[in-house]
Amino acid sequence: MTSTPRTLTDVPPPAYYLDEEASARQWFKSHTNNFSSRAKAYLISLFPVLQWISRYNFTWALGDLIAGLTVGAVVVPQGMSYAKIATLDPQYGLYSSFIGVFLYCFFATSKDVTIGPVAVMSLETAKVIGDVMEHTDKYSAPVIATALALLCGAISLGIGLLRLGFIIEFIPAPAVAGFMTGSAINIIAGQVPSVMGTSKLFNTRDSTYKVIINTLKHLPDTKHDAIFGLISLFFLYAIRFALNWGSARYPKYRRWCFGGLVLRNAVLIVFATLISWLICRNYDEKDFPIAIIKTVPRGFSHVGSPFIDAELAGYIAPKLPVSVIILVLEHIAISKSFGRANDYKINPDQELIAIGASNMIGTLFQAYPATGSFSRSAIKSKSGVRTPLAGVVTGAVVVMALYALTDAFYWIPNAALAALIIHAVGDLIVSPKQALTFWKIQPLECLIFLAAVIVSIFSTIENGIYTAVGASVALLLFRIARPRGTFLGRVTLTSDDDAKYQRNVYVPLREDNTPQHPTLKVEPPPPGVLIYRLEESFTYPNASVVTDRIVDHATKYTKRGKPNVYARKGDRPWNDPGPKKGDIPFEDDMRAVLRAVCLDFSSVSHLDTTAVQALVDTRKQLSKYADRSVEFHFANILSPWIKRALIAAGFGDVVTQRIKEVASAVPQPDARTAREADEEEISQIVDVGSSSGTSYSQLGVEMNDLEKSGGVETNEKGRSRGSVGGTSSQRTSEDGSVVIVRYPFFHIDLDDAVYAASREYNGILKTSLAREKQGKRL
Template structure:
């Protein structure tokens, strides 16, 4: 290995040897790649990490005026694809925009209540942010607005700091402050090209977190669905159910809900339906329950129809608006609000007022707003990017993740200054947008226009809308977040992923949204650490009538080579796992030696380490290999390496480990190593 070559995997032929009168074919040894300049190597690593997509490739060899145009289009993609916009595309976008507007208006009012905000703030958040995104976003299908999970997260976190009923002004200020910092977080991640950080939250953790959040959101809606006036501020299932049953009978303590009490509730309910309101002591309202349950059934049936027949996607899309219209009309003509049915009441008319002066840039709320905003921004970003990537893959176009982050962050920064709270991509609305035949982000502009008309003209009509309808709409919307099929698939594929999924789920349901998120992140990082510190290794055997060597556990036909132990390391060798890899290889060796001794078979004379999966090795890894070499020398066993990559070869050469092991013990393939070692072995037991 003393001669340097220019090619990465240049081969050098060696003389052939004979065994049992059969000539061996040429055996190839691994060459050393040319030494790279340190600065170029660092620059290459940085570029691959942060600029893998080469964002400046379009600017090369362009005149200054053209660079300005390309830069402007990079920031505002609408001016790029807008040049090719046509009437046929507008028809599809118009239909899609009107459809998602009919879905978003009732949802926005409900999500605002979920965030403990007046209903108009939900509508505000579906007016300004979609306009900003339409100009800056790169996704054609994503529909922007408030979403249930982020609304719940904001509501629960800010509620822990300020009581929204006792101090609504400060609650609103902290909401706008958190929204501002959520946008700053998203823009920073996109501008610094740190989008890969959100990938640390695994798919399994997201499935569990979303499912737990859906259950929590649905439980929170029991207040509106049952007409309960006094309700817990906590989000865990124990506190919520205690509050629900305590409201059902004010004399029953949440700690003493026995089977006998449930039987009494059932008996009195069946025997005295006409006097339900008297039994529930004005805590549960039977008119509210009737309205809520009836329309919830209607919404779920509509969702089922849309799922079964894709052409009827518009049925679940307009069902919420139909529910609002019918229930509002019913309450108005019957004056059910006089009989305990809680209604929305007044929604402020007009477009978004400015809120720049309400953002806290100093004082006690600054740190709280920053902390809540970073968390909400990351969750909103994760959801939006996941949705965008899903629909981009379905339509086969590329989505620039960093541009998405800048667009989402900018719209939330502007939104915080125009009375909006955190907005992001909504899966339910994006799915409807996609199925309605949208072509571009113009559908968001159409939706925003409809919301503007609603704010200017229609908001007084929502006065008699019952809260039970909003609760039903939210419950029907979050049902799709509970992905049981995905959880089952996770269980089948990876049990550790399933633990992460269930940890996040139960953390949200039994503790809180932030605890569930913390559990999800912790388990995801624990999995990464476990995989890094405890990589897989395998013993290889030769498949009959081939030169291929595979894991003997996966391929029972693979046979071990007498006198040779072949081990594969399935990971880079770093300080975090180098000792484990060395000790694991030695354990393989000890176990195999004992087995051979018991069966009176020839002892092991060569240990071949298959290193093709080893993408890198550091100083600790080199030291571990040196210790392994010394341990093998004491056992009179020779160490052989097969197929190390260029990075590994370069570092082995720099550390002079190749001289320690011997230049004739590093081979291109396992087969080459075996063919060379086999003639030299003394196969006597």
């Protein structure tokens, strides 16, 4: 950073560099080079397993075997439980569990994630099945579920192949947490009647609050199932509490405690099944005292191609957006979470391909929609998994269960499965502490979270998801349309070691143009100069807001260039109320006349046509207000495309700063010729220096002189390379600041822009240009 104050002594030599050229040809070329190698890399990236399978070794295999067996012990009871949520027979949960974990390993970029049935997606599958069956009884529940999996998988696969996974980022974490919490509460409320044995007495698919009310009403009708259900719940929570306490209290037994936590679900199912068999074996099937699963077909008896026709697709289509959102968001959130925890990076697009391919191929085995499971992924991660190949081991466990344990599955109590579901889903509910954290970080996002939860409870899960997503997008658009931006003042910092070393930093000012930090000595901008920092991209949603702020600030803190006096009352425009009582007379107004606006573009990554036209209109308006040509200086321009857009509108030109209409809705008439307008603007350039009244035209400085001096490079045809789409050269002026000779209103940093807008700088620049014309090299 150049120190201040700046003088004409010890002038450094000129410094030149060329900006990156911005052109449509360059952009097209950069995106089409090496097409064959890019296509090959793309095809290879579709199968991440090829990148590590050649390095597979015994150590990895041992870790994958242990993790795969551990997850397999969990996924079998969970898969059957979640199938019950989806209103499907238990075997369909096992089908989804097998094919999901088996196929995922070939497409995965996460070693920890386990694909299979999950609670929220199972609940949505049940909603879709119910809605379709309300319209027609032509299709069975498994047919509807597999058709849903096929369509959701095809959409996810398409998004991944087209590399459109970035759209997932439009939904923030609090919104996801909101509908996940609402869904978890809905699932728990729907499973409590199964625990109490009253699920057949009322509709457990109603809104959550209705289910809760009906559950309380039918408490007197509780059946023997409550014994299994309540004891199972107590067992699961007691074991978890005891083993977590033991793990913290006795670290040397931590692995044993973890093993107990993993196997508690399987142990519960084994003992519940044994007790159920002892109780029910002497009863006729119709007279069983408790509800049990009953027949589970052995093996893959339902394997076959999925059925779907236009009518069924039409019934499912309205539910597809919600289903895809659940499928995609839950999986990406889980995979990113474990990637951060275990120090590797996942590819969201490839993960979409993985779940899309898994669901589509899974329909051949009559699987219903499956996605990443948080609980099973956590177990897999803690079990020491080394590669995604552990999913093959888990799939083998599920296949073994389908062929060897189906006779035992007959006696599993429904109440025990319901207890297992409640225990698993309870972890999805966001704690009050976490909700308070949302509020502390961003209150509006916390309100979105609460809205999603409330709507899910009192309406439907679908409406809760739409509320969360819609509110998130609306908040995003509002932030874009109403960006933050601040007017700045200058603080001069001095080094403790070297008092001669100084640099300027620019800090925000309050709306009344006073410092936000009273303890800092903040200097206001030079008289007649405004400094504004944009904090978002400058595009059509926020263009008018930004420019209105600049105009309002200019009219508030600077005065008109000439008094607004009219000879006749009728000459005053209708929208000009005239001077108010108590206003300071023009002659006594000590405010400076606006001379320049400095814009800090350090946060601007995009600039569109509407925003450029808004700048053009603003400059016209301010120039009319100041009765002179107001300079616009731009600092910290990030992209050559932004500079190209500004140049196309006439900004940045050292001589004329011509104003050009780029997207005016109403053509602006101008009786002057372009040459006359340019000459008028040249004559209006603010003269600087306490006694200097010399203008550029009086100095005889023309663009040809600048080109001859080396300030602007030309090509063979004599065209300036500083024109639109070309390059511009920069050099160091006498004061040590780096300026663009062809477009000196574009600056390397904000301090140079402010200094260029001051009166002293223009005098220095004129002196420098005059010396160059006389053949003197700085």
